Amino acid sequence: MKKKLLAFFLFCTLLLADAPLLFFSKNKEISSRELYDALELHKPHFFEFYVDEPTLELKDIELTMQALKDYYKSKGFYHAAISYVSDDNSITFLIKENEPILIRSLTYIAGLDISKKIPFKEGDIFDANKFVQSKNDIKLLYANSSYCRVELDAKAWIDIEQNSAYLAYEVLQNEKCYFGKIDVKPSTSIDSKTLESFLYMQEGELFSAKKIADSYGNLYGYEGISKAIISTSIKKNNTVDIVLTAIENEKPIRFKAGAGASSDEGVMFLLGLKHRNFLGNLKTIGIETRVTQIKQTIKANFDMPLLNKNFTGSEIGYENEDFLTFKESRVFADFYLLQKRVPHAFKESLFFDKSKTYDSDDTALTPEYSLFLISPKLEWSYDTRDKILDPTNGYFINSQIMGSIKSDISDATYYRFKAAGGYIIPVDDYIVGLRAAFATLDVKDGFVPASYHFFAGGMHSNRAYGYRKLGPTDSRNNPMGSDSILEATAEIRFDIYGDLRGVVFSDNTYLGNESMPSYDNGYYSAGVGLRYKTPIGPIAIDVGFDIQNPTKQYAIHFHIGELF
Numbered sequence: 178m179k180k181k182l183l184a185f186f187l188f189c190t191l192l193l194a195d196a197p198l199l200f201f202s203k204n205k206e207i208s209s210r211e212l213y214d215a216l217e218l219h220k221p222h223f224f225e226f227y228v229d230e231p232t233l234e235l236k237d238i239e240l241t242m243q244a245l246k247d248y249y250k251s252k253g254f255y256h257a258a259i260s261y262v263s264d265d266n267s268i269t270f271l272i273k274e275n276e277p278i279l280i281r282s283l284t285y286i287a288g289l290d291i292s293k294k295i296p297f298k299e300g301d302i303f304d305a306n307k308f309v310q311s312k313n314d315i316k317l318l319y320a321n322s323s324y325c326r327v328e329l330d331a332k333a334w335i336d337i338e339q340n341s342a343y344l345a346y347e348v349l350q351n352e353k354c355y356f357g358k359i360d361v362k363p364s365t366s367i368d369s370k371t372l373e374s375f376l377y378m379q380e381g382e383l384f385s386a387k388k389i390a391d392s393y394g395n396l397y398g399y400e401g402i403s404k405a406i407i408s409t410s411i412k413k414n415n416t417v418d419i420v421l422t423a424i425e426n427e428k429p430i431r432f433k434a435g436a437g438a439s440s441d442e443g444v445m446f447l448l449g450l451k452h453r454n455f456l457g458n459l460k461t462i463g464i465e466t467r468v469t470q471i472k473q474t475i476k477a478n479f480d481m482p483l484l485n486k487n488f489t490g491s492e493i494g495y496e497n498e499d500f501l502t503f504k505e506s507r508v509f510a511d512f513y514l515l516q517k518r519v520p521h522a523f524k525e526s527l528f529f530d531k532s533k534t535y536d537s538d539d540t541a542l543t544p545e546y547s548l549f550l551i552s553p554k555l556e557w558s559y560d561t562r563d564k565i566l567d568p569t570n571g572y573f574i575n576s577q578i579m580g581s582i583k584s585d586i587s588d589a590t591y592y593r594f595k596a597a598g599g600y601i602i603p604v605d606d607y608i609v610g611l612r613a614a615f616a617t618l619d620v621k622d623g624f625v626p627a628s629y630h631f632f633a634g635g636m637h638s639n640r641a642y643g644y645r646k647l648g649p650t651d652s653r654n655n656p657m658g659s660d661s662i663l664e665a666t667a668e669i670r671f672d673i674y675g676d677l678r679g680v681v682f683s684d685n686t687y688l689g690n691e692s693m694p695s696y697d698n699g700y701y702s703a704g705v706g707l708r709y710k711t712p713i714g715p716i717a718i719d720v721g722f723d724i725q726n727p728t729k730q731y732a733i734h735f736h737i738g739e740l741f
Contacts, residue, residue, distance in 0.1 A: 196233060196234050197233060197264075197265070197266055197267050198230050198232055198267045199231045199233040199268055200268070201269070201270050202269050202270070203271055206302075207249070207254075208674070210675050210676065212245065212248070215244070215248045216244060219231065224716070233268050238261060238263075238268065241270075242259050242260075245257075245259050245272070246259055250305075252302070252304055253277045253278040253279075253302040253303040253304055253342075254274050254277050254278075255337045255340075256275040256340075257272065257273065257274050258275065259271070259273075277302040277303070278302065278303040278341065279300060279301070279302060279341060280298070280299055280300065280301050280342045281341040281342065281343060282299065282343045283295070283298065283299055283344045283345075284345050285348075286347045287347070288348065289319065289348075291315050291318060291346065291348065294315045295315075296310070296311055303333070303344075308331070308333055308344070311331070315327075315346065315348065316329060319348070320385070321385055321386050321387045322385075323353040323384050323385060324350045324351065324353060324354065325354035325411050325417050326351040326411065326415065328349040328350075329346070329349075330345075330347045331344075331345070351415075354383070354411070355382065355383055355415065355416050356378045356380055356382050356383075356384055356416065356417055356419065358416075359376065359419045359421075360418070360419065360420045360421070361376075361420075362422045364423055364425050365425060366454060366457035366458065367401070367423060367454070367458055367459060368458060371459065371482055371484070374483075374484045374485055374486055375392060375396050375399075376419075376421065377389075377391045377392045377395065378419065384417050389409070389419075393405060393407065394519070395519070396423065399453070399461075399482075400426065400451070400461070401425060401426050401454035401461070402423050402424070402426065403424050403425065403426040403427065404423070404424040405423045407419060407420070407421050408421075408422070425454060426453060429455075430450070430451070430453075431451050431452075432449070433447070433450075434447065434449075437737070439636070439734075439735065439736045440636055440643075440644065440732075440735050441637070442469035442471055442644070443469055444470055445467065445469045447465070447468075449463060449465035449466070450463060450464055450465075451463030451465075459482050460479070460480065460481045461479070461480045462477075462478070462479050463478055464476070464478075465478075471498060471499045472497070473498075474494060474496040474497075475494055475495055475496075476492055476494025477494065478490065478492040479492075486517045487514065487515070488515040489514050489515070491510065491511060491512045492510070492511045492513075493509070493510045493511075494508075495507070495508050495509075498628065500628060500632070500658075502537065502542075502543060502651060502653070502655040502657065503534055503535070503537040503543045504534070504536040505532055505533065505534050505627060506535070507532035507533070507626070508531045509529060509530050509531070510529040511526050511528050511529075513527075520560050521558070521559055522556075522557070522558045522559075523557055524554075524555070524556040524557075525553075525554070526554045526556075527551065527552075528551070528552045528553075528554050529549075529550075529551055530550045530551075530552065530626070531547075531548070531549045532546075532550075532626040533547045534547075534626060534627050537627075538651060538653055538655060539653070542651050542657055543657065544624070546624055546626070548589070548624060549586070549588055550587050550588060550589060551586055551587045552581045552587075553580065553581075554577065554578070555578050555579070556575075556577045557574075557576050558573070558574065558575045559573065561573070566715070566737070567710075567714055567715055568601045568739060568741075569603055569608055570603060572599060572600040572601065573599050573741075574597070575595075575596065575597045575598070576594075577594070577595045577596075578592065578594045578595075579592070579593050580592035580593065588624060589621075589623030589624055589625045590620070590622040590623060591618065591620040591621060591623070591625050591629075593617070593625075593629055594618075595616040596614070597613065597614035598612070599612035599741040600612075601741070606671065606672065608669070608671070609667075609668070609669055610667070610668040610739075611666070611667055611668075612665070612666040612667075612740075612741045613664065614664045614665075615661075615664075616661065617692050617693065618630060618631065619660070619692045627658065630657075630658030631658060631659050631660070631661070632647075632656060632658050633647040633659070633686050633688060634647035634648070636719065636734035636735075636740060637740060638684070639684040639700055639702055640682070640702060640721030640732060641700070641703075641704065641723040641732055642700075642721075642730070647686060647688075647700055648688045649688065649690070659689060659690060659694070660690050661688070661690075661692055661693055662686065662687070662688055663687040663694045664686045664687075666683065666684050666685075666741075668680055668682040669682075670708070676709055676710035676711075677708070678707070678708040678710070679705065679706065679708070680705065680706040680719070681704070681705050681706075682704055682705075682706065683701070683702065683704075684701075684702045684703075686699065686700040687699045687700075688700075701724045702724060703721070703724055704719055704720050704722055705719070706719035708739070714738040715738060715739065716735075717734075717735065717736050717737065717739070717740075718735045719733070720732075720733050721734070
C-alpha cells in the first residue's frame with residue numbers, strides 16, 4: 178500500500194512540475210531578449226516580478242533549435258551553429274554565430290531620392306527583415322509623393338561561400354494619382370458628415386498615403402470609435418476611390434483609475450468616468466480627479482466635434498496647489514474652439530479664473546489675494562514627431578498667449594506669453610534632441626495670482642534643481658518665481674544594451690523680474706540619465722549637476738517617457 182501511495186505521489190509531482198527554464202549562451206551580435214521575442218516568448222522586464230520566466234518543453238527542443246537557425250539566417254548569419262545542454266531545471270542553447278554575410282555592393286535607380294529608405298551601406302551585415310522593410314518604405318515614400326502605381330524591382334543576391342550580399346533597387350514610378358470618389362458609411366449614432374469631417378483627403382486632390390494615415394489617427398483619436406476601415410480602389414484613370422466604414426464602441430462608458438509617481442509631483446492617484454459617445458456624433462462628457470502630493474484637481478469636461486475638423490467644448494473644475502512659499506486654490510472654467518489641421522492645431526478659448534492665495538510665508542512678497550480674471554487665450558501647436566513618449570525624429574512648436582483688461586469683472590490688465598520648440602534627429606547611432614522655451618509675464622495694472630509667475634527647476638526645466646527650486650528666493654531662501662524665463666536643453670540619447678539606453682544632457686536657465694530675462698547670471702547644468710524601454714514608454718531616471726557647484730547642487734529625477 179505504501180509503495181502504491183509513493184508511486185501516486187511521484188506521478189502527481191511530475192504532472193505538476195514546471196517546464197525547464199530557457200536560456201541562451203555565447204550569443205554576441207543578437208541579444209537574448211531579441212531571441213526570446215523571435216520565439217514569441219516574453220522575457221519579463223525587471224519590474225515584472227509577477228511574470229514567470231520563459232520555459233520550454235523538452236519535446237520542443239528540435240523545433241526551437243530550427244527556428245533559431247532560421248532567425249539567425251534572416252539576420253545574415255547563415256553559418257550559425259546551435260546546440261543545447263539541459264538538466265532537470267533548464268535548457269540552454271549554445272550559439273556559435275560564426276561569420277555573417279556582409280553587403281559588398283549596393284546600387285539603386287529611382288526618380289526620387291530613396292537613399293534614406295535603404296537601411297544599409299556597404300560593409301553592413303545583411304538583414305532579410307530590413308531588406309523587406311526597405312521595399313515597403315520605398316513604396317510608402319512614393320505613395321506619399323502621389324504615386325499610387327509603383328513598380329519596384331529589388332533583389333538581393335547572397336553568396337554564402339564568400340559571405341557576401343549584393344543589393345539592387347530599381348523603381349518605375351508611372352504617373353501621379355488623385356483622390357477620386359469618397360464614400361462614407363454612417364454608423365448607428367454617427368452620421369456621415371461627422372465622419373467625413375475627420376478625413377484629410379478631398380476629391381480631386383493629389384493622392385497621398387500620409388493623408389490616409391493622418392485620417393486614421395484622427396478617427397482613432399475618438400474613443401467612441403472602436404474600429405475604422407479606409408478602403409482604397411485604384412482606377413484606370415489614376416484616381417483612388419475611398420470608402421470609410423466606422424464601427425462604434427459598444428461600451429461607450431469608460432471608468433479609469435491609475436496610480437504613479439514622479440520626482441516633480443510625488444505619488445499620484447487618478448480616477449475618472451467618461452461617456453465617449455454622449456447623445457451620438459462622438460460628443461464626450463466626463464469627470465476626473467487627480468491627486469498628487471502637491472496638487473489636487475477635480476474637473477468636468479465636454480467636447481463636441483463640429484464639421485471641417487473643428488471642435489468646441491468646455492472644462493470646469495477646482496484645484497488646490499502647494500507652491501512651497503504659498504498655497505493657491507481656484508475655481509476655473511475654460512470654453513474653447515479648436516481646429517486641427519495636422520500637423521497644426523489652433524485653439525481659441527475664454528478662461529475664467531477665481532483664485533485665492535493663502536498660507537504665504539512672506540505676505541509682502543506674496544500677498545494673500547482673492548482674485549477674479551477673465552482672460553481670452555490663443556494657442557497654436559505644430560508637431561511632426563514620430564512618437565510622443567519616445568520620439569526618434571521630428572520637431573514641434575507650442576505657443577500660448579493670454580491676457581485681460583482690468584474692469585469691473587476682471588482684476589488685472591496683463592498679458593502672459595509662452596513658447597517652446599524642439600528638434601529631434603537621428604545622427605548615426607545616436608538621437609540628438611534640442612529644445613528651447615521662453616515665457617514672459619507683464620502686469621500693467623492690478624494683480625494676478627502668484628502662480629502666474631514662472632518657477633524653474635525640475636525634470637521639465639533645469640534638472641540640477643528640484644521642482645520649482647531654482648531662482649530668486651525670499652528671506653527663508655525659498656524661490657519666489659520670476660516674470661520671465663528662457664531655457665535651453667541639449668540631449669544625446671544612445672543605446673547601451675538591449676532595452677537599456679543612456680542620455681547625456683545640458684540644461685541652461687535664465688530668469689528675470691522684468692519682461693525679458695537677465696543673461697548676466699545664468700544657471701548651467703549637465704547630467705546623465707538611463708532609460709529602460711517598456712510597453713508604456715521608457716522608464717527614466719536623470720541626475721543633474723550645477724556646473725559651477727556640482728558637489729553641493731544636484732538633483733535626481735524619475736519619470737516615464739522622454740521629456741521631449
